[in-house]
Amino acid sequence: MDLNLFWFCTLGVLLAGYAILDGFDLGVGILHLGARGDRERRTFMNSIGPLWDGNEVWLVTFGGALFAAFPHAYATAFSGFYLAFVLLLFALIFRAVSMEFRSKRESPAWRGFFDVCFFAASTLATLLFGVAVGNCMQGIPIGADMEFAGTFLDLLRPYPLVVGLLAVAMFAMHGSIYLYLKTEGELQQRIHGWMWHTFGYFLVMYLFTTIYTLAQIPGATRNFEQHPWAWLVVFLNVLAIANIPRAIYLSRPGYAFLSSCCTIAALVFLFGIALYPNLLVTSLEGGVNLDIYNAASSVKTLKIMQIIAFIGMPFVLTYTAIIYWTFRGKVELGSFSY
Amino acid sequence: MELDPVFLSRVQFALTVGFHYLFPPLTIGLGVQMVIMEALYLRTGDRQYEAMAKFWTKIFALIFAMGVASGIVMEFQFGTNWATYSRYVGDIFGSALAAEGIFAFFLESGFLAVLVFGWDRVSPAMHFFSTLMVSLGSIFSAIWIIVANSWQQTPAGFHVVGAGLARRAEITDFWAVVFNPSTVDRLVHTLIGAFILGGFFVMSVSAYYLLKGRHTDFARRSIRIALPLALVASLAALVSGHSNARMVARHQPSKLAAFEGHFQTTDGGTPLYLFGYADEQQQRVRYGLPIPGLLSWLVYGDARRPVPALDDPAIVPGGLPEGRHVRDYWPPVNLTFQFYHAMVGLGMLFIVLTVYAGVLLWRGTLFEKRWLLRVLVVAVVGPMVANQLGWAAAEVGRQPWIVWGLLRTSDAASKAVAGGQVLTSIILFGVIYLLLLLAWLFIMDSKIKAGPESPEDLARHAERRGLAAVAAARTGASHKAEPGA
Numbered sequence: 001m002d003l004n005l006f007w008f009c010t011l012g013v014l015l016a017g018y019a020i021l022d023g024f025d026l027g028v029g030i031l032h033l034g035a036r037g038d039r040e041r042r043t044f045m046n047s048i049g050p051l052w053d054g055n056e057v058w059l060v061t062f063g064g065a066l067f068a069a070f071p072h073a074y075a076t077a078f079s080g081f082y083l084a085f086v087l088l089l090f091a092l093i094f095r096a097v098s099m100e101f102r103s104k105r106e107s108p109a110w111r112g113f114f115d116v117c118f119f120a121a122s123t124l125a126t127l128l129f130g131v132a133v134g135n136c137m138q139g140i141p142i143g144a145d146m147e148f149a150g151t152f153l154d155l156l157r158p159y160p161l162v163v164g165l166l167a168v169a170m171f172a173m174h175g176s177i178y179l180y181l182k183t184e185g186e187l188q189q190r191i192h193g194w195m196w197h198t199f200g201y202f203l204v205m206y207l208f209t210t211i212y213t214l215a216q217i218p219g220a221t222r223n224f225e226q227h228p229w230a231w232l233v234v235f236l237n238v239l240a241i242a243n244i245p246r247a248i249y250l251s252r253p254g255y256a257f258l259s260s261c262c263t264i265a266a267l268v269f270l271f272g273i274a275l276y277p278n279l280l281v282t283s284l285e286g287g288v289n290l291d292i293y294n295a296a297s298s299v300k301t302l303k304i305m306q307i308i309a310f311i312g313m314p315f316v317l318t319y320t321a322i323i324y325w326t327f328r329g330k331v332e333l334g335s336f337s338y
Numbered sequence: 339m340e341l342d343p344v345f346l347s348r349v350q351f352a353l354t355v356g357f358h359y360l361f362p363p364l365t366i367g368l369g370v371q372m373v374i375m376e377a378l379y380l381r382t383g384d385r386q387y388e389a390m391a392k393f394w395t396k397i398f399a400l401i402f403a404m405g406v407a408s409g410i411v412m413e414f415q416f417g418t419n420w421a422t423y424s425r426y427v428g429d430i431f432g433s434a435l436a437a438e439g440i441f442a443f444f445l446e447s448g449f450l451a452v453l454v455f456g457w458d459r460v461s462p463a464m465h466f467f468s469t470l471m472v473s474l475g476s477i478f479s480a481i482w483i484i485v486a487n488s489w490q491q492t493p494a495g496f497h498v499v500g501a502g503l504a505r506r507a508e509i510t511d512f513w514a515v516v517f518n519p520s521t522v523d524r525l526v527h528t529l530i531g532a533f534i535l536g537g538f539f540v541m542s543v544s545a546y547y548l549l550k551g552r553h554t555d556f557a558r559r560s561i562r563i564a565l566p567l568a569l570v571a572s573l574a575a576l577v578s579g580h581s582n583a584r585m586v587a588r589h590q591p592s593k594l595a596a597f598e599g600h601f602q603t604t605d606g607g608t609p610l611y612l613f614g615y616a617d618e619q620q621q622r623v624r625y626g627l628p629i630p631g632l633l634s635w636l637v638y639g640d641a642r643r644p645v646p647a648l649d650d651p652a653i654v655p656g657g658l659p660e661g662r663h664v665r666d667y668w669p670p671v672n673l674t675f676q677f678y679h680a681m682v683g684l685g686m687l688f689i690v691l692t693v694y695a696g697v698l699l700w701r702g703t704l705f706e707k708r709w710l711l712r713v714l715v716v717a718v719v720g721p722m723v724a725n726q727l728g729w730a731a732a733e734v735g736r737q738p739w740i741v742w743g744l745l746r747t748s749d750a751a752s753k754a755v756a757g758g759q760v761l762t763s764i765i766l767f768g769v770i771y772l773l774l775l776l777a778w779l780f781i782m783d784s785k786i787k788a789g790p791e792s793p794e795d796l797a798r799h800a801e802r803r804g805l806a807a808v809a810a811a812r813t814g815a816s817h818k819a820e821p822g823a
Contacts, residue, residue, distance in 0.1 A: 049455055050455040050456070053406060053451070056406075056447075057439060057443040057447050060413055061440055064432065064436035064439040065439070067431075067432035067435055068429075068433040069436075070428075071425050071428020072425055072428075074428065075421035075424040075425045076421065078416075079754045080754050082752070082754070083763070085417075086418070090766065092407070096403055096407040097403060097774060097777070097778075100400065105784070145503060145753075147753050147754045148754040297428055297433075298499075300509050301433055301508070301509050305436060308433070308437050315445070319449070322452075323449075326456055326459055335799075336454060
């Protein structure tokens with residue numbers, strides 16, 4: 001495996017890690033207004049309280065790694081998606097502060113305001129992630145100078161919006177299973193119903209997006225001819241999706257959550273397979289695709305970064321394991337909670 | 339009217355980084371004090387130290403959240419607004435940012451969870467370890483970001499490849515990048531600035547309690563930790579500042595000349611202006627107070643050796659190209675001069691204030707000097723401003739370069755972003771940051787007014803938890819005993 005491919009795969013791992021981990025806490029945000037009364041809303045926020053910040057670091061590290069390994073892709077995408085990224089940043093800012101600020105005052109107006117902020121910011125961020133993925137799949141106007149040559153509205157075409165809605169449905173499902181694991185009693189019973197509903201939405205969006213992709217983006221399956229083993233991932237993906245309702249039905253929510261994690265990982269993988277070896281595809285005649293070679297840093301930097309990743313990742317996984325172990329079990333509201 | 343995207347991007351960067359930098363130095367400075375407080379709690383078992391650790395941790399979490407929220411903006415802004423810069427330096431600058439993510443952010447954010455939410459879930463020793471890791475993480479983060487920024491100031495360990503649009507810097511020597519000529523000096527000075535701010539912050543809140551006659555034992559013990567830190571750091575800032583200025587004189591002579599408003603090279607010693615107005619039109623400092631030979635003495639240890647001024651072509655990195663004027667390579671001189679002088683002036687005030695307060699603490703009369711406590715309540719604004727001024731002087735003084743001698747700021751902005759888009763985002767950032775700041779101050783104010791828990795409350799809480807644990811163990815035991823009974 002050459003270094004460029006190594007970094008393509010590592011970015012995929014970081015993206016999958018982010019989508020799985022921040023996916024459930026974004027999902028909790030999407031479902032937040034379904035919680036009734038102050039105590040339930042606090043329970044929702046505290047179910048992710050110790051975890052969301054660390055989850056978001058996966059995104060920050062993904063951004064840093066993209067910058068370091070493929071600076072042209074980082075520069076083109078971020079400057080090209082300018083307003084979309086500014087919106088995403090506002091969403092992430094509001095999410096962070098609404099959790100931190102909400103329960104610091106007693107006033108119902110104050111709390112209600114930040115409840116809505118938390119829901120809206122989580123939903124908007126998820127939608128924008130999906131739209132970004134959809135745009136990468138469909139291609140964006142990139143000129144021969146590697147610069148984005150479109151407008152904000154070019155990013156809001158039907159296909160990316162459909163992928164955005166798929167992302168919202170998927171994270172809502174992922175979040176509801178997570179909440180089921182973290183809650184008890186009457187609230188948990190209600191969330192049981194949500195799991196079925198969100199799974200239904202997800203299934204519809206998944207099927208629709210799959211058909212849309214096959215019809216609209218002929219390049220998406222191009223790599224499957226050369227790498228038939230990728231069909232195995234499709235198969236596992238379907239299996240994981242099918243296992244979610246089975247596990248819910250058998251009252252084994254842990255398995256349902258695991259299956260939902262696998263579903264997300266498989267979709268990120270399929271996204272990578274569809275793109276490879278490109279990072280950004282141009283939709284313009286005479287434009288240039290940014291791939292893992294023409295957008296990359298020098299071999300020396302890729303090598304140094306590889307060493308940094310090999311030193312750093314075991315630590316990262318250790319911290320993550322320690323934190324998730326420390327905060328296992330049901331949510332308890334105490335004097336340190338939000 | 340044509341909106342200039344470069345100018346607007348600079349305004350936006352200044353606004354967002356200035357806002358962001360209100361918070362990280364506070365967390366760095368507060369973090370080390372929390373480590374000390376919790377270590378004392380572990381050693382002595384004194385509940386007052388536990389109360390201190392818990393209270394400052396709550397405050398820390400509030401500051402940290404703002405740092406995270408405003409920090410993500412910084413990481414993405416290089417790509418959104420400075421795409422040409424990102425292409426040029428990605429090989430080097432990007433690596434430092436990625437390393438910051440892997441080595442610092444995961445450490446900080448992971449253990450912060452234990453720090454804030456884990457008091458009842460982990461042992462006191464594990465909790466102390468988490469505090470230590472969060473504090474270390476905040477310092478690691480400073481290390482990598484200052485490596486990245488110092489490389490912009492004094493680039494090393496690279497070569498330039500390609501031509502025209504594809505021109506970019508590539509790494510040749512990783513350790514030369516990390517330890518470029520300015521990294522160590524600038525890192526030390528930045529951390530010292532953070533420690534001064536942390537010390538003044540804890541003193542400010544504690545002095546407020548003392549004036550109100552509340553939580554007096556808590557406040558006195560907090561000051562006994564914060565004041566020595568602020569005192570030592572203020573003195574160290576003088577030493578490290580001197581070292582920094584000499585480094586700047588060696589590697590960025592035009593920046594030093596701008597710091598000092600030094601326009602014309604003369605024979606003999608160069609004076610140092612204590613204050614004044616650096617007039618770029620007349621090329622001299624007006625309304626100033628010069629001390630003859632002092633700048634020469636500070637830079638070279640020789641009061642008669644001239645320091646090169648802004649009119650000296652030798653200050654242009656790589657030499658003055660044909661047909662250009664040396665003035666094309668000046669930063670905004672008066673702005674740099676004022677920022678720098680205000681920072682140094684404030685630094686001197688911190689020394690006076692902390693030494694005086696330290697002497698009173700030694701004599702045991704500090705806590706009765708109400709006027710001094712009042713000064714300490716508001717004095718926290720000083721280091722906050724000084725930290726901002728120091729960065730402003732360093733960054734404005736770097737102009738017209740974004741990477742010293744290699745790439746001009748005016749060539750570095752995104753080509754795909756129009757002025758109108760940047761104006762829109764500036765307005766949105768401005769409004770949102772203002773609202774956030776107000777909400778944050780409001781919550782900080784109410785947290786501080788609510789104050790820490792008393793040691794007695796903590797003891798009762800521990801007792802209840804102890805009883806609950808015993809009860810749980812008993813019921814567990816009786817459940818187990820049942821089948822046999």
